[in-house]
Amino acid sequence: xxFKKYFNQQNTFILIGLVIALVxxxxxxxxxxxxxxxxxxxxxxxxxxxWNIIGGMAGQLDLAAAAYLGLGAFTTGxxxxxxxxxxxxxxxxxxxxxxxxxxxxxxxxxxxxxxELWYAISSSALVVVLxxxxxxxxxxxxxxxxxxxxxSSPWYSLRFNTYVPYYYIMVTILVVVILINRWIRYSxxxxxxxxxxxxxxxxxxxxxNSQLSKxxxxxxxxxxxxxxxxxxxxxxxYVHPAFFDTSMSMEITILGIVGGxxxxxxxxxxxxxxxxxxxxxxxxxxxxxxxxxxxxxxIILIVVALFQxxxxxxxxxxxxxxxxxxxxxxxxGHKADA
Amino acid sequence: xxxxxxxxxGYAKVSVLRNVTFHVNQDETVAIIGPNGAGKSTLLKxxxxxVRAQSGDITFENNNILGLSPDLVVRxxxxxxxxxxxxFPNMTVLDNLLMGAYSNPGILKSGILEEIFxxxxxxxNRSEKFARTLSGGERQMLAIGRGLVSRPKLIMLDEPxxxxxxxxxxxxxxKIHALKRFGxxxxxxxxxxxxxxxxxxxxxxxxxxxxxxxGAATDLSTSEHIKKFYLxx
Numbered sequence: 001x002x003f004k005k006y007f008n009q010q011n012t013f014i015l016i017g018l019v020i021a022l023v024x025x026x027x028x029x030x031x032x033x034x035x036x037x038x039x040x041x042x043x044x045x046x047x048x049x050x051w052n053i054i055g056g057m058a059g060q061l062d063l064a065a066a067a068y069l070g071l072g073a074f075t076t077g078x079x080x081x082x083x084x085x086x087x088x089x090x091x092x093x094x095x096x097x098x099x100x101x102x103x104x105x106x107x108x109x110x111x112x113x114x115x116e117l118w119y120a121i122s123s124s125a126l127v128v129v130l131x132x133x134x135x136x137x138x139x140x141x142x143x144x145x146x147x148x149x150x151x152s153s154p155w156y157s158l159r160f161n162t163y164v165p166y167y168y169i170m171v172t173i174l175v176v177v178i179l180i181n182r183w184i185r186y187s188x189x190x191x192x193x194x195x196x197x198x199x200x201x202x203x204x205x206x207x208x209n210s211q212l213s214k215x216x217x218x219x220x221x222x223x224x225x226x227x228x229x230x231x232x233x234x235x236x237x238y239v240h241p242a243f244f245d246t247s248m249s250m251e252i253t254i255l256g257i258v259g260g261x262x263x264x265x266x267x268x269x270x271x272x273x274x275x276x277x278x279x280x281x282x283x284x285x286x287x288x289x290x291x292x293x294x295x296x297x298x299i300i301l302i303v304v305a306l307f308q309x310x311x312x313x314x315x316x317x318x319x320x321x322x323x324x325x326x327x328x329x330x331x332x333g334h335k336a337d338a
Numbered sequence: 339x340x341x342x343x344x345x346x347x348g349y350a351k352v353s354v355l356r357n358v359t360f361h362v363n364q365d366e367t368v369a370i371i372g373p374n375g376a377g378k379s380t381l382l383k384x385x386x387x388x389v390r391a392q393s394g395d396i397t398f399e400n401n402n403i404l405g406l407s408p409d410l411v412v413r414x415x416x417x418x419x420x421x422x423x424x425x426f427p428n429m430t431v432l433d434n435l436l437m438g439a440y441s442n443p444g445i446l447k448s449g450i451l452e453e454i455f456x457x458x459x460x461x462x463n464r465s466e467k468f469a470r471t472l473s474g475g476e477r478q479m480l481a482i483g484r485g486l487v488s489r490p491k492l493i494m495l496d497e498p499x500x501x502x503x504x505x506x507x508x509x510x511x512x513k514i515h516a517l518k519r520f521g522x523x524x525x526x527x528x529x530x531x532x533x534x535x536x537x538x539x540x541x542x543x544x545x546x547x548x549x550x551x552x553g554a555a556t557d558l559s560t561s562e563h564i565k566k567f568y569l570x571x
Contacts, residue, residue, distance in 0.1 A: 188443070191436070194429060199425075202424035202426070203437070204387075204407070205412060206412060206441070206484065207441030207442075207488065210409075
């Protein structure tokens, strides 16, 4: 096992990514539209990476990302609107509330071994149920948008008149989420998740409490979604029950699958490639025929599913290996010359 | 060591096992034979906790283990190798084996992996390969090896000859025989009656969810009933 080498290779990846990430706002500062777009791409990258824990590793087809995202948004929004509590606290509490609900839902679901399609349906129902609830709950939600106050200090209320600070916060969260992914992947929990994703009965007779493992994965995923939800509310400046969006949940799941189930960088890469591409299509085709960009986007997804059923991450990994062997040969060649 | 008394078990409202009573002594190899659908697999699944018993008693080393979840049963020292092996195809052979140490990773320091590699050299050669690339016989060996990693006191094998090329069944059974050297008690469930009775010390015959015969393996293999219905002699 050459874990060490693998880690180093990933570290170089992260470093290159970070340098690019730091430079991007300098290049696009002038266009708020582009900055919002990039921030949105990062949001999807974070959510898809979080989904990788419950979906990619544990193999649970979770469709409730928007439910946890919405809970985080409403927690943060309500705390700021009604008690002027900073979103920094709100985001954290939002994460905790999302995690609490996830455990509440996950305990019976995993206890009764609800899985595959049935788990997908149940989790997606959660989004719809919460949307209806918040639509009726006028103090917090309701049919009209509740706007977040700007307050005196932008860093206290997390309300900026530019998207650049949001962008940096998103990059930070994305790095943290990827590190969490990597930590879980090579931990005991990660092994149990990967194995139970393949064969749940077999993993239980080896001494894994699969219910507990899945619950942990779900809790971590929900927490991340909740935290990002808080930031989401700040970026858009309001909260509305439409945040509980089934199609968004669906899209995060698709990105997780297209990225490559269980590959640490897969979902983030898929989000960056696919969401940017979707937005590019929306911008370039949107004026010609409404919905055309979605059709093209869908065709691309189908092509990926057909030719890369294991996702795009293995493709990148193969490419990387080629570059590595090229450099290794180059090195060897130099030695031979000397 | 393992005692089952008046066990009734099944799925939802369908009763599969009716008043099953048997025991396994320390250092013994016991075979449970019977036709397809007799309830052999259900019996092992019930003992390992995958299927919930409706009534009865299961005691292991004088502790009641009835109603424990599978992960707790295996922590008591009772390993179960399910039918068909149920290995993790998209994990490497080594990772499959490491999963066997899940409940007690410290056990790896005791050199258990080397012992397993001595028993199954093929697993050592294939250790970095994905388990999906293994043949039927190799998969079965991997499954048994994975069951051994936790150093169980008793190992339950469900149809180890299933899906294995006839040539390789001999080899698998030699390995199971070698398990005795590990100081293991073996509870074996088999449709392949000839092999099972040759290996076992004692045997039970299960039909329609009930134990219909029991005795020393040699006595069973010479009984008329077994000869006629199971060995086809």
